[in-house]
Amino acid sequence: MLIGEPAASAGIKPDSVRFYEGSRLLPKPARNASGYRVYGVSAVTQLRFIKKAQSLGFSLDEVKRILNLHGQGNRTCRCLLGIAEATLAKTELKLREIQQFPDTLSANLNGWKKLPRRRKRTAEFCVLIESSTEAG
Amino acid sequence: MLIGEPAASAGIKPDSVRFYEGSRLLPKPARNASGYRVYGVSAVTQLRFIKKAQSLGFSLDEVKRILNLHGQGNRTCRCLLGIAEATLAKTELKLREIQQFPDTLSANLNGWKKLPRRRKRTAEFCVLIESSTEAG
């Protein structure tokens, strides 16, 4: 596979794949006679892993640390523990916060929605944001 | 209150407050005789709202849209609905994803932890990341 294929399969641009390679998130791929990067199927898995982890709040640097450690042999998996637990704690914290805020948000939203049309202007939803004119 | 006070109360730097003002997230505050920004108590509420919303994945631009709409009168609250519902949907999607990923992550983590010490090198946790040497 040349670069475009795994990129497309993972839903990213070739540019990003090269960027990941430059950032040492991906191993340097083999090259064919013309100097083109040649990838195996596992590249797709890796790219998807990166995307997934990233969409969940892992920074490229965290992903890098995991992938780099992985490449250095099994025994380094102990280190994965630290990284994973830290990031896990982080996401769980965020989870709890995220779980609360939309509650108030949607409570307000629903409360507002239930109002008869003519009362919607009273905008109970806006209790979310305190009056601000005083400072301006 | 001069700028440092509301900033400190909200746990941010005066620089950031000025940045928010420049980005039109905050109304331009009054100035005293020396040209210093003067804030009322509501500024703290606003700053905290910004911080909170931001920490939950709202971009400053989204916060801005909400705050700006708010400043323009109650009738615009209908528009808030769109913004809020969109962001809500977004966070809920993220929520669901976040709920899944750490499950696999911590399942692997726990599985790995339960292994007797001498077997930890087999690194079951690493199933998370597919073998990668083939592409390098």
Place this chain on the structure above:
DNA sequence: CTTGACCCTGGACTTGGCTCAAAGGTGTAG
């Protein structure tokens, strides 16, 4: 009357994560 903490402006710089452009090589189809 100086020191120190605070404030002002404008603009440069940073970090993360891309994204694009320029200038060129490759390879296949018509």
Place this chain on the structure above:
DNA sequence: CTACACCTTTGAGCCAAGTCCAGGGTCAAG
């Protein structure tokens, strides 16, 4: 042979969200 899609490199540019700095003003305490 030409067009075209694809690949290469280097290097610049971009967005968000700040952060810092220079060079200056304000003001209360010692």
